[in-house]
Amino acid sequence: MAENDNYSGMVDGINGLIDRQIFSNEKIYSIELEKVFTRSWLLVGHETQIPSNGDFITSRMGAESVILCRDSNGKIHVFLNTCTHRGMKVCLYDEGNTATFTCPFHAWSFATDGKLVGVPHEKELYSKSLNKEKWSLIEVSQMFNYKGSIWATWDKSAPNFIEYLGGAKAHLDFALDSLDGSEGGTEVFGGVHKWISPCNWKVPAENFCGDSYHNVSHISVDMVGIGPSAGSGEKGRRDNELADAQHLWISFPGGHGIHSAMKPANNEYIEAYKDNPIVEEYYRHCYQERELKLGERARIVPFVGTIFPNTSFHGRQPRALCSWHPNGPQSSQISRFFLVDKVAPKEVKDLVRRYYMRYAGPAGMTEQDDMENWNQATASCSGAIARRFPFNYQQSMGDYKINDPVPGMVSTQMTEENARQFYKCWASYMESQDWKKIMSHPAQTALGNDT
Amino acid sequence: MNDLGAKNKVRRDDYYYRLKQEIEEFLYDEAELLDQRNFREWLDILSDDLIYFMPIRRNVKFGTHNEKENTREGYDISWFEEDKWTLSKRIDQIYTGKHWAEEPLSRVSRMITNIQLQNVKPTMQEPCEVGIKSRFLIYQNRSETECNSFYGKRSDILRLESGVWKLIRREIILDQNILMAKNLSIFF
Numbered sequence: 001m002a003e004n005d006n007y008s009g010m011v012d013g014i015n016g017l018i019d020r021q022i023f024s025n026e027k028i029y030s031i032e033l034e035k036v037f038t039r040s041w042l043l044v045g046h047e048t049q050i051p052s053n054g055d056f057i058t059s060r061m062g063a064e065s066v067i068l069c070r071d072s073n074g075k076i077h078v079f080l081n082t083c084t085h086r087g088m089k090v091c092l093y094d095e096g097n098t099a100t101f102t103c104p105f106h107a108w109s110f111a112t113d114g115k116l117v118g119v120p121h122e123k124e125l126y127s128k129s130l131n132k133e134k135w136s137l138i139e140v141s142q143m144f145n146y147k148g149s150i151w152a153t154w155d156k157s158a159p160n161f162i163e164y165l166g167g168a169k170a171h172l173d174f175a176l177d178s179l180d181g182s183e184g185g186t187e188v189f190g191g192v193h194k195w196i197s198p199c200n201w202k203v204p205a206e207n208f209c210g211d212s213y214h215n216v217s218h219i220s221v222d223m224v225g226i227g228p229s230a231g232s233g234e235k236g237r238r239d240n241e242l243a244d245a246q247h248l249w250i251s252f253p254g255g256h257g258i259h260s261a262m263k264p265a266n267n268e269y270i271e272a273y274k275d276n277p278i279v280e281e282y283y284r285h286c287y288q289e290r291e292l293k294l295g296e297r298a299r300i301v302p303f304v305g306t307i308f309p310n311t312s313f314h315g316r317q318p319r320a321l322c323s324w325h326p327n328g329p330q331s332s333q334i335s336r337f338f339l340v341d342k343v344a345p346k347e348v349k350d351l352v353r354r355y356y357m358r359y360a361g362p363a364g365m366t367e368q369d370d371m372e373n374w375n376q377a378t379a380s381c382s383g384a385i386a387r388r389f390p391f392n393y394q395q396s397m398g399d400y401k402i403n404d405p406v407p408g409m410v411s412t413q414m415t416e417e418n419a420r421q422f423y424k425c426w427a428s429y430m431e432s433q434d435w436k437k438i439m440s441h442p443a444q445t446a447l448g449n450d451t
Numbered sequence: 452m453n454d455l456g457a458k459n460k461v462r463r464d465d466y467y468y469r470l471k472q473e474i475e476e477f478l479y480d481e482a483e484l485l486d487q488r489n490f491r492e493w494l495d496i497l498s499d500d501l502i503y504f505m506p507i508r509r510n511v512k513f514g515t516h517n518e519k520e521n522t523r524e525g526y527d528i529s530w531f532e533e534d535k536w537t538l539s540k541r542i543d544q545i546y547t548g549k550h551w552a553e554e555p556l557s558r559v560s561r562m563i564t565n566i567q568l569q570n571v572k573p574t575m576q577e578p579c580e581v582g583i584k585s586r587f588l589i590y591q592n593r594s595e596t597e598c599n600s601f602y603g604k605r606s607d608i609l610r611l612e613s614g615v616w617k618l619i620r621r622e623i624i625l626d627q628n629i630l631m632a633k634n635l636s637i638f639f
């Protein structure tokens with residue numbers, strides 16, 4: 001089936017059927033690296049991970065290692081972590097500070113702006129041939145610093161990042177803005193979760209674009225209670241700040257899927273973070289401030305979302321950005337960093353940091369159970385018989401509205417529409433469609449008007 | 452962090468070896484409790500003010516290891532920075548029978564080796580608090596064919612509380628950078 005390149009046929013949104021092979025087939029995987037990951041916008045890191053000139057971290061785009069660094073003039077760059085001479089990694093560290101990236105192999109050295117500045121025996125060996133200008137580190141085609149989070153794409157012709165995000169921006173903002181509603185102002189905790197999970201990258205990406213149906217898989221942690229008020233006897237894996245809210249599942253052009261919620265018009269604060277009065281007070285204060293700042297807009301509160309293709313966020317409890325890096329058809333390398341308001345008091349930083357650790361990632365009580373499900377679901381896709389049987393994506397077919405009550409293609413009941421749109425977009429990339437086609441979406445016209 | 456041994460060379464006399472034997476037995480008993488999945492009994496040997504810490508480890512430039520290799524307790528995101536309360540939550544979670552990462556339960560064997568004492572307080576003759584360095588080798592097998600091996604170093608502190616040893620601090624240095632296992636669903 002992978003032989004006919006009929007990717008739209010494999011992700012049949014009309015009938016709600018998706019071919020299992022897209023989660024297991026080698027050839028499809030390698031085409032994804034080429035067609036999806038060299039074109040779309042990918043998350044690389046956060047500016048607070050590289051505060052000083054010369055600071056760098058290594059990260060990943062698709063299946064390749066990249067360097068995120070701040071050059072000696074303070075400008076941020078993203079480079080492929082490969083020497084232009086013979087390909088050795090020019091940076092072997094997770095983080096650090098440097099004046100140059102000197103290749104371990106033959107010692108070409110590159111300045112932090114990527115320029116090739118040192119070639120051993122250059123005069124004797126290369127005087128006639130080498131144009132150093134041409135052999136800088138390979139830099140991404142577009143980079144964007146969005147409220148501190150750094151994104152990049154290898155495609156010059158890709159829409160700029162803001163256009164690419166479209167209406168999903170308003171929701172990603174909740175993770176990146178301060179809790180009191182002021183723009184930006186978040187920072188990343190030291191320590192990035194990086195781990196390998198035997199699942200196809202699309203499985204967790206889809207999970208975060210609005211699979212609320214899997215709530216039941218977290219029943220163990222909900223029974224036990226690990227939220228920020230668990231010490232005060234609350235059950236659940238988080239405090240239910242959305243108890244009175246209308247949950248919303250929203251799909252946007254570009255394949256982004258968001259799960260947020262809308263509070264009632266009176267937008268009452270629901271007490272949370274009860275395990276520490278200083279923290280509770282901070283959240284209460286920020287909640288009220290945010291309402292003053294944003295007015296009606298403050299009624300929207302975040303939950304989770306996926307920015308196509310492989311960046312997901314938790315908006316509030318916990319609060320983090322995560323990349324599901326492709327690592328083979330049945331393997332993902334995952335990285336996640338956690339966010340907090342820069343100005344938050346120490347008590348807040350401490351409590352949320354501990355909560356994030358017990359909630360998320362391979363040591364987190366919640367996500368461990370996700371991992372088990374993602375992995376075994378992926379494994380099923382390579383069965384000779386199993387792969388003849390498509391997955392069912394028929395939940396809440398047709399139950400959506402456009403731009404009602406918020407911008408986007410919106411469902412007010414649990415739905416697999418976000419996933420159906422995610423895969424529809426995936427097929428457009430796979431079939432080498434132009435950007436117009438990739439961004440075409442049921443909510444497109446109305447949204448196009450207000451950007 | 453891990454150089455306690457070098458700093459606090461303890462005299463290795465008869466008292467040392469006698470205490471070491473007692474401590475070894477404690478650690479083996481502990482491993483046995485966990486391997487036999489007696490999780491709640493394991494909780495009983497943890498002091499109420501336990502700190503259970505496993506940093507994330509980074510590749511850093513030579514000369515910056517002390518300061519940058521491991522994430523910091525109290526500041527950074529680590530794999531674990533737990534207390535007895537969160538560990539008891541983890542155990543409660545297993546007991547729900549619906550914690551899919553450990554349901555059905557993994558098969559786990561813990562090998563604890565290279566045990567050395569350091570920082571014995573107040574005296575080797577009448578110890579109330581003992582620092583212990585060791586290595587671990589943990590084999591986890593789960594579901595049908597899933598296997599993980601965890602190798603690393605532990606720095607523990609035991610304290611005598613009403614005549615019995617209790618664990619008051621455990622620092623676990625796992626020898627991995629990108630975690631190779633999909634989950635850390637077992638106890639170290």
Ligand code: FES
Pocket residue numbers: 083084085086087088103104105106107108
């Ligand atoms: S590979 Fe880098 S200098 Fe040769």
Ligand SMILES: [Fe+2]
Pocket residue numbers: 214218366367370
């Ligand atoms: Fe989940």
